[in-house]
Amino acid sequence: MVSKRILSGMRPTGKLHLGNLHGALGNWIELQNSGAYDCFYFVADWHAFTSEYSSTQDILENISSMMIDWLAAGLDPAKSTLFVQSAVKEHAELFLLLSMITPLAWLERNPTYKEMKAELSSKDLSTFGFLGYPVLQAADIIMYKAYGVPVGVDQLPHVELTREIARRFNFLYGKEVFPVPEPLLAGVSKLLGIDGRKMSKSYENSIYISDTGKDLQQKIASMFTDPQRMKKSDAGNPEICNVFTFHGLYSPAETQKQIEADCRKAAIGCTDCKKMLAAKVTEVMRPIHDRIDYYKNHPEEIKAVIEEGNIKATKVARQTMDEVRAAIKI
Numbered sequence: 001m002v003s004k005r006i007l008s009g010m011r012p013t014g015k016l017h018l019g020n021l022h023g024a025l026g027n028w029i030e031l032q033n034s035g036a037y038d039c040f041y042f043v044a045d046w047h048a049f050t051s052e053y054s055s056t057q058d059i060l061e062n063i064s065s066m067m068i069d070w071l072a073a074g075l076d077p078a079k080s081t082l083f084v085q086s087a088v089k090e091h092a093e094l095f096l097l098l099s100m101i102t103p104l105a106w107l108e109r110n111p112t113y114k115e116m117k118a119e120l121s122s123k124d125l126s127t128f129g130f131l132g133y134p135v136l137q138a139a140d141i142i143m144y145k146a147y148g149v150p151v152g153v154d155q156l157p158h159v160e161l162t163r164e165i166a167r168r169f170n171f172l173y174g175k176e177v178f179p180v181p182e183p184l185l186a187g188v189s190k191l192l193g194i195d196g197r198k199m200s201k202s203y204e205n206s207i208y209i210s211d212t213g214k215d216l217q218q219k220i221a222s223m224f225t226d227p228q229r230m231k232k233s234d235a236g237n238p239e240i241c242n243v244f245t246f247h248g249l250y251s252p253a254e255t256q257k258q259i260e261a262d263c264r265k266a267a268i269g270c271t272d273c274k275k276m277l278a279a280k281v282t283e284v285m286r287p288i289h290d291r292i293d294y295y296k297n298h299p300e301e302i303k304a305v306i307e308e309g310n311i312k313a314t315k316v317a318r319q320t321m322d323e324v325r326a327a328i329k330i
Contacts, residue, residue, distance in 0.1 A: 003035075015065055083309035094324065220277055221275075225243050
């Protein structure tokens with residue numbers, strides 16, 4: 001039985017954080033290890049240009065950093081195809097062809113277009129590339145005839161647009177070249193940043209996968225806790241404490257129960273609770289940190305993984321583009 005292919009990607013805009021690890025990246029690893037899918041995961045470096053076109057100096061370094069985080073966290077090149085978008089030039093050709101058939105209104109009605117322009121208001125995003133990047137996303141997905149796309153709820157409009165573009169291409173050229181992909185809804189990380197907002201590089205509130213030692217301890221020590229608990233003698237409410245949410249991921253069940261009980265009766269202070277968390281995060285993350293150190297010291301292995309993935313992805317992409325050119329008769 002042939003495994004169903006899935007595809008997803010991340011923009012190389014900086015180091016990955018624990019929200020990524022317990023969100024999208026963790027979901028990718030789970031899908032990979034299920035054995036039910038032929039997984040293609042790519043570094044979306046061209047997508048990074050949509051918002052970072054004036055400051056591209058860090059993209060190459062970020063590609064390597066992201067790949068190290070992926071491998072250290074558990075993505076396995078023996079089980080998944082890991083590649084870099086810009087190395088497969090067929091993505092650009094298919095993007096061009098799909099842009100010819102995609103109605104402008106489909107892009108302008110995209111709900112995330114205005115949201116992202118507002119969120120990134122400090123950047124000039126009045127460009128064709130930013131408006132049209134969902135078409136590039138569609139090319140990324142249907143190039144590999146993906147059955148499914150693991151996404152969060154916020155990305156559903158993009159998958160629906162990809163489905164519409166695939167249907168339109170098949171209808172216009174009278175051939176079922178592209179299967180219509182399904183969204184595979186992924187669980188959303190419940191981890192907030194150290195300031196209580198969404199964990200995000202742009203907010204500078206992230207605990208990164210690669211954080212160790214004093215950096216990790218200091219970030220955890222500065223985390224917001226129950227805002228109603230002003231003194232150690234005040235009873236706390238673990239249900240609204242982000243530190244306790246982290247304990248739910250990193251501490252054993254018995255420890256969680258004890259912390260919850262002690263917090264509610266003020267038998268433990270936030271400082272001690274954070275110290276316990278720092279110790280547990282360090283312990284759980286140690287194997288990942290060891291692998292990060294290994295790959296940093298063996299850059300040739302990262303290069304080999306990327307080259308192998310690029311070759312595998314290019315082979316599939318060329319086959320698809322042969323079918324596309326035959327369908328449009330050029």
